[in-house]
Amino acid sequence: MRINEAVALVTGANRGIGRALVTEFLSRGAVRVHAAARDPRTLEPLVAEAPDRIVPLTLDITDPAAVTAAAEAAPDVTLLVNNAGRHGMGHLLEMDLTDVEAVMRTNWLGTLHVLRAFAPVVERNGGGAVANIVSVGAFAGTPAMGAYPASKAALALLTQAVRVDLAPRGITVHAVFPGPVETDMLRYATGHLKSLGDVPTASAADAARAIADGVEAGDEEIFPDPFARQVQECLRTDPKGVERLLLSRD
Structure with missing residues (x-):
């Protein structure tokens, strides 16, 4: 799709990749961007950059009522980016199960809530695109990263499934698999890992x-x-090698 004709909504837009996407979409001529976050106060510096084109939106993706309200407040969306996510480090056999459940509830079920609410919106506006921010972590169950890899693997499969359902409705669905990107989430994760070794960051x-x-x-x-x-290249040439590559960072 052409971003310069789009009205975008980015969840988790107050920092990291989400914030950068808002800026990038504006630079490509998006008509407007709905920037969503749980606490709208965290969006104020971003909105100040382009108050005529950035619309702050309060959204907790784990709250179905909040998701429904967001869909009503942003009826013009043609490009949806499901970026909001949650981390929780620890070993699955030891970490608090409430933390495990929170990660799964946010990264998988929360994204599904948003998709169900906004797919009809995008369709009514003539179709468009959805991008789900997954992670290369979806390809290996790294022990110290708790439920995060499992939640992202589930999100990858969700993305595949809804791609089939949404294609006839004029909506393309993209799975995004970032590696280490310089964000608060990466800093949190690396504080719990032995080392990233020589992994390049972006x-x-x-x-x-x-x-x-x-x-x-x-x-x-x-x-x-x-x-x-x-x-990506390792997946093509040596799928089992991806597991070794990612587990070596634990």
């Missing part, structure tokens, strides 16, 4: 640019940074 702005390129090109799967593209 800026959020560079990742956002690659994601936008992939959406405009119609790529079903987008690997937006150097390490992600290394995983």
Whole structure:
């Protein structure tokens, strides 16, 4: 799709990849961007950059009523980016199950809530695109990363499933698999890992640019940074090697 004709909504837009995507979409001529976050106060610096084109939106994706309200407040969306997510480090046999449930409820079920609410919106506006921010973590159950890899694997399968359902409704669906991107989430995760070793990291702005390129090109799967593209190549040549590659970072 052409972003310069789009009205976008980005969840988790107050920081990291989400914030960078808002900026990137505006630079490509998006008509407006609905920037969503649980706490609208965290969006104020972003909105100040383009108050005439950025619309702040309060949205907790784990709250069905809030999701319904967001769909009513943003009836013009043609490009939906499901970026909001949650991390929770720890080993699955030891970590608090409430933390495990919170990760799954946010990354999988929360995204599904948003998809169910906004697919009819995008369809009514003549079709468009959905991009789900997954993770290369979906390809290996890294022990110290708790439920996060499982939640992202589930999100990858969800993305495949709804792609089939939404294609006849004029909506393309893109799975985005970032590797280490310089965000607060990465800093949180690396504080619990032994080492990232020599893994290259990417800026959020560079990742956002690659994601936008992939959406405009119609790529079903987008690997937006150097390490992600290394995983992509490994998936093609040595699928089991992806597991070794990712587990070596635990």
